Amino acid sequence: MCGIVAAVAQRNVQEILLEGLRRLEYRGYDSSGMTVLNSGALTRHRALGKVASLAAQLATSALPGTCGIAHTRWATHGKPSEANAHPHHSSNQVAVVHNGIIENYERIKDTLQASGYSFTSETDTEVIAHLLAEKLATGLNLFEATQQIVNGLGGAYALGVMSAAEPSVVVGARQGSPLVVGVGIDEAFLASDPLALLQVTDRFIYLEEGDLVELREHGDIRIVDRQGNAVERPIQTFEHGDGAASKGNYRHYMLKEIFEQPDVISAALEGRLSDSSVLVESFGPDAQALFQSTRQVHIIACGTSYHAGLVARYWLERYAGVPVQVEVASEYRYRHPVVPEGTLFVTLSQSGETADTLAALRFAKTLSYIGSLAICNVPGSSLVRESDMSLMTRAGPEIGVASTKAFTTQLVALMLLTLSVSKAKGQPEQQDIVTALGALPALCQQVLVLDSQIETLSQAFAEKHHALFLGRGAHYPIALEGALKLKEISYIHAEAYPAGELKHGPLALVDSEMPVISVAPNDDLLEKLKSNLQEVRARGGQLFVFADERVGISEQDDVRVLTLPHVHEALAPLLYTLPLQLLSYHVAVLKGTDVDQPRNLAKSVTVE
Numbered sequence: 001m002c003g004i005v006a007a008v009a010q011r012n013v014q015e016i017l018l019e020g021l022r023r024l025e026y027r028g029y030d031s032s033g034m035t036v037l038n039s040g041a042l043t044r045h046r047a048l049g050k051v052a053s054l055a056a057q058l059a060t061s062a063l064p065g066t067c068g069i070a071h072t073r074w075a076t077h078g079k080p081s082e083a084n085a086h087p088h089h090s091s092n093q094v095a096v097v098h099n100g101i102i103e104n105y106e107r108i109k110d111t112l113q114a115s116g117y118s119f120t121s122e123t124d125t126e127v128i129a130h131l132l133a134e135k136l137a138t139g140l141n142l143f144e145a146t147q148q149i150v151n152g153l154g155g156a157y158a159l160g161v162m163s164a165a166e167p168s169v170v171v172g173a174r175q176g177s178p179l180v181v182g183v184g185i186d187e188a189f190l191a192s193d194p195l196a197l198l199q200v201t202d203r204f205i206y207l208e209e210g211d212l213v214e215l216r217e218h219g220d221i222r223i224v225d226r227q228g229n230a231v232e233r234p235i236q237t238f239e240h241g242d243g244a245a246s247k248g249n250y251r252h253y254m255l256k257e258i259f260e261q262p263d264v265i266s267a268a269l270e271g272r273l274s275d276s277s278v279l280v281e282s283f284g285p286d287a288q289a290l291f292q293s294t295r296q297v298h299i300i301a302c303g304t305s306y307h308a309g310l311v312a313r314y315w316l317e318r319y320a321g322v323p324v325q326v327e328v329a330s331e332y333r334y335r336h337p338v339v340p341e342g343t344l345f346v347t348l349s350q351s352g353e354t355a356d357t358l359a360a361l362r363f364a365k366t367l368s369y370i371g372s373l374a375i376c377n378v379p380g381s382s383l384v385r386e387s388d389m390s391l392m393t394r395a396g397p398e399i400g401v402a403s404t405k406a407f408t409t410q411l412v413a414l415m416l417l418t419l420s421v422s423k424a425k426g427q428p429e430q431q432d433i434v435t436a437l438g439a440l441p442a443l444c445q446q447v448l449v450l451d452s453q454i455e456t457l458s459q460a461f462a463e464k465h466h467a468l469f470l471g472r473g474a475h476y477p478i479a480l481e482g483a484l485k486l487k488e489i490s491y492i493h494a495e496a497y498p499a500g501e502l503k504h505g506p507l508a509l510v511d512s513e514m515p516v517i518s519v520a521p522n523d524d525l526l527e528k529l530k531s532n533l534q535e536v537r538a539r540g541g542q543l544f545v546f547a548d549e550r551v552g553i554s555e556q557d558d559v560r561v562l563t564l565p566h567v568h569e570a571l572a573p574l575l576y577t578l579p580l581q582l583l584s585y586h587v588a589v590l591k592g593t594d595v596d597q598p599r600n601l602a603k604s605v606t607v608e
């Protein structure tokens with residue numbers, strides 16, 4: 001998704017902005033650009049493709065100046081091209097960077113064209129530059145002009161704007177897309193993601209919906225709310241160290257993040273379990289009462305987070321006895337859901353800024369839920385701020401677009417939720433699961449040791465065009481997640497089926513060119529799964545089975561087996577995720593794809 005970074009400083013800002021853009025690359029983008037104010041003139045470079053292309057332009061023709069804005073674009077209106085890349089200018093008087101979508105831009109564009117403004121891009125954003133120029137021409141300053149035009153913008157936006165007439169001013173506005181102010185010493189910054197600014201500050205102000213901010217020389221920061229009232233927003237210190245934004249010794253962020261899972265799973269559990277019991281208060285002071293009155297749960301999420309929700313359905317129904325519905329946010333938000341009495345609304349999101357999930361929460365708040373809980377990885381994100389309760393997954397920044405550690409820590413949080421709901425309802429303690437959770441990080445470590453074996457297995461996939469993933473019970477969502485990972489980063493078409501559905505269609509696709517991947521934990525569905533696997537073998541399919549050491553599935557010509565350590569049945573979905581992540585990773589590396597930034601995808605989808 002698009003990214004914004006802006007700075008008003010006492011020093012040259014080009015390198016600060018460029019480094020900010022590099023740090024935003026993980027979000028997914030197709031072009032980038034930068035405008036810096038130099039001796040009263042707006043100077044700009046834009047480039048199609050990677051930030052490295054912009055850096056190359058800057059190396060031959062620098063943009064010196066103490067005030068600037070920069071952007072990575074992910075195309076929504078208009079193809080990826082230099083002309084469509086931000087910043088957009090109006091007569092070299094105004095420069096604008098924008099995240100989000102201006103839904104009423106066509107009508108605004110018609111009016112501006114009728115007034116004589118000509119457009120040089122196909123974007124919705126360019127209307128903002130001309131609207132500002134129109135207002136500035138009436139004698140307003142940049143802040144006042146921005147304040148006036150935002151009321152007429154429909155849709156969602158985070159903006160960073162500057163004017164040639166005001167040499168040390170950047171104005172920002174937020175409505176529906178995240179924007180933070182970085183508080184420096186005698187300097188101030190703006191970004192769509194705090195990670196973009198960790199090289200210059202760890203102190204941030206998270207703007208609220210409708211806020212407008214003005215950054216001036218000497219680090220002056222002025223914020224007004226939607227009504228135009230001056231407001232003070234708290235300065236928060238960013239929790240994760242800057243090291244999280246570097247690859248360390250790993251070839252890709254994704255691999256680093258896969259290998260971080262034992263540590264982040266420990267972090268996700270820390271302080272939330274006693275010896276034999278879950279601490280319900282981890283979810284906040286009201287959790288006990290709320291969970292006690294919870295009769296149903298609705299879980300809403302997108303992408304990988306949705307798969308975590310599907311696993312939680314099995315857990316909450318089996319271990320807490322509570323009926324659960326799970327749905328993707330983009331469907332839920334346009335339905336007319338029936339909310340039975342006593343229903344808790346739960347959102348899952350790594351970023352806490354996914355537009356559909358956020359919209360679903362806002363819609364849910366108009367319905368008769370007993371409360372809302374966000375399970376999220378980003379403290380201070382919109383989802384967390386707008387929910388009644390939240391539980392942080394503590395995965396640390398996840399840079400690889402394909403989600404890995406964020407998913408497994410969500411599963412940990414969801415198991416804590418399951419145990420907490422069960423406990424609050426006075427059901428017998430699930431001590432065995434609590435004990436098994438404590439042992440989970442070490443088991444994950446044992447699975448990661450299998451990396452080189454999985455790398456060897458991956459060679460069988462590099463030339464394939466399709467793959468089928470099978471699982472049963474809570475491992476069906478793990479099969480879905482395995483297929484999603486393979487699609488996302490290796491571009492191999494992959495589908496997942498509950499193993500029992502095989503004979504109702506997908507079996508027709510099975511032949512020697514179709515690898516079939518199955519997870520086979522030692523649970524009560526094992527014998528059924530074994531029969532399904534025989535159905536594959538009988539059709540000449542190549543089987544790849546990730547199996548518990550106790551299940552007794554042996555390697556044969558047409559069956560490759562990777563043996564995993566025994567794990568408590570309840571936690572097997574967590575453990576079996578890891579080898580599937582590694583498999584996708586190695587296949588993608590063999591295929592030579594852009595593992596951390598796969599084509600067409602974005603890390604945080606802040607548009608609908």
Ligand code: G6P
Pocket residue numbers: 302303304305348349350351352353354357401402403601602603604605
């Ligand atoms: C994008 C990302 C996925 C992620 C999904 C939901 O599609 O590429 O990795 O699962 O958004 O994001 P969230 O931040 O809400 O978990």
